[in-house]
Amino acid sequence: MKEYLRKYFILRKHNRQVAFKKAMKSKMCYLFLLPYALLFVLFYVAPVVVSIFYSFTYYNILESPRFIGLQNYVSLILEDDIFLIGLKNTFLIAVVTGPLGYIMSFLFAWLINELPRWVRSVAVVVFYAPSIAGNCYVIFSVFFRGDAYGYVNAFLMNLGIIDTPILWFIDPTYMLPICMLVILWMSLGTGFLSFVAGLQGVDRSQFEAGYMDGIKNRWQELWYITLPNMKPMLMFGAVMSITQAFGVCDVTMALCGYPSTDYAARTIVTHLFDYGFTRFEMGYACAIATILFLLMILCNKAIQSLLRRVGT
């Protein structure tokens, strides 16, 4: 045992020396990476650490932070009803729009894959445009306007389905479904592009081989050949759609107002803004941010381990 430990430490020391020598040799590499690494640490790593640190304190910017242990988390979960509404809404939106948007992205990418080249280019633009069009979702507030002049209301009233206009963005029962609709409309984003590109790159000879082995229809082709080939893109797309699904706030804030009626359209992120930038309770806001961070990372890891089994 002692001998083993001694050898282990010698090995470790040797490895470290090798690493150090390599590092000295590749000074230029570090120099190249330095600007990015510096900014990355400053604006991505440090904030997460800072956020976790402040989540254990009471901090309102004016006074210096005071350590209060787990108090923030306890009051978040036990006392803050609005946070629980936000959590519930975020989960609802994520569970509906995340998988659905993801499947839509893949489905449309797959369906347009066999179109002639120029049609495909147009189709990509058409499908991708909503997600890139910035604040274009504001236009939905015209469609779903609360008075009888709103298109949807007018349409439904003409058909005789309803006799009084529905206040789409003020009535809590309709807020979330409409927001989900808008989010789905914008969900063919980066993941979609990745899928389109990935599908183009699938080796054609594999399909040939597949026909020889008796693949009969396009669904079998999809499951046995296309999906396993697309695994890296599927992973990437999943990361994109999870990140997006949990970060919903722009759409709900723009359409339902901030704050919305009865907080019916509150999400974790809007709650974060409320405490961070309106009430300046930074410690509390950091606790919310930390919870969101953990949720996203855990969800990503879970989905990734699930996706590893695709097509095997």
Next chain:
Amino acid sequence: MSKKKKQETVEAVYHKKLVKRRKPNRSIAGDIGLYVFLFLVAVVMFFPIVYAVSNALKPLDELFKFPPKILAQNPTLDNFSDLFVTLGKSWVTFSRYLFNTVFITFMGTFGHLIVASMGAFVLAKYDFPGNQTFFKLVTVAMMFTGYVTQIPNYLILNKLGWIDTYWSIVIPAFASPMGLFLMKQFMEGLPTSLIEAAQIDGASVWKVFSGIVMPNVKPAWMTLIIFSVQGLWNNKAATYIYSEEKKTLVYAMQQIQSGGIARTGQGAAVLVVLMVVPIAIFIFSESQILETMASSGLKD
């Protein structure tokens, strides 16, 4: 030259054969059904955008017509010129908002392109201690949205004294993990022999980077640019910037839209200004972007 052409024709014939042979797995009815379905979905997806554009082109009397027409009957550019005329008299003019957004977008994208490419280059092509770890960290950073870091970022920017300057938006945009990720994945596809050959000829790392690698990854440039522009052009920036004269176009749009019925036309026009730039960049660089995205996969 002729040899290459010959090869191409051979490939084309080969390709044609493949397409023909793929047919057995496709029924014509299924194909037609799919295309009709796709077409319908495309119409639904694109309708709001068409509507937004036509709204911006409608003169004021048409905007309030009921029942409304989807397409403008007498399209004018009045709403766009109104943006400059009416808002030209306000304290912060429309052109100032436009300038702010353009400046932030341009600076942020330019810096991001250079900084991220430099990082991606060494991560992709050189082996040094810490290489893998750092890249893993970057991929983890893609897994959470910017909202998580917004509050601590405010505190950090405050310490740096950048609050209420353009830099509070521009500099953090340099470090976007997405750009580095895509660039690195794409650069890995470059043949290493290219770099080795240059090194044997005595080129320094910088020379290799600027002379050989960068010109060869032009498609990836466009991808970085589109993602960066998309983020910055739509940046509301209201949390880090509070001086009115430094605020961006999105903020101006919200102001205009809350200005009531009289501003409906202008609101529609700003909306179009906001969405036309990213879409135009995307249309012009679609093939290059797709080329880059082909290597975007996330390996374990």
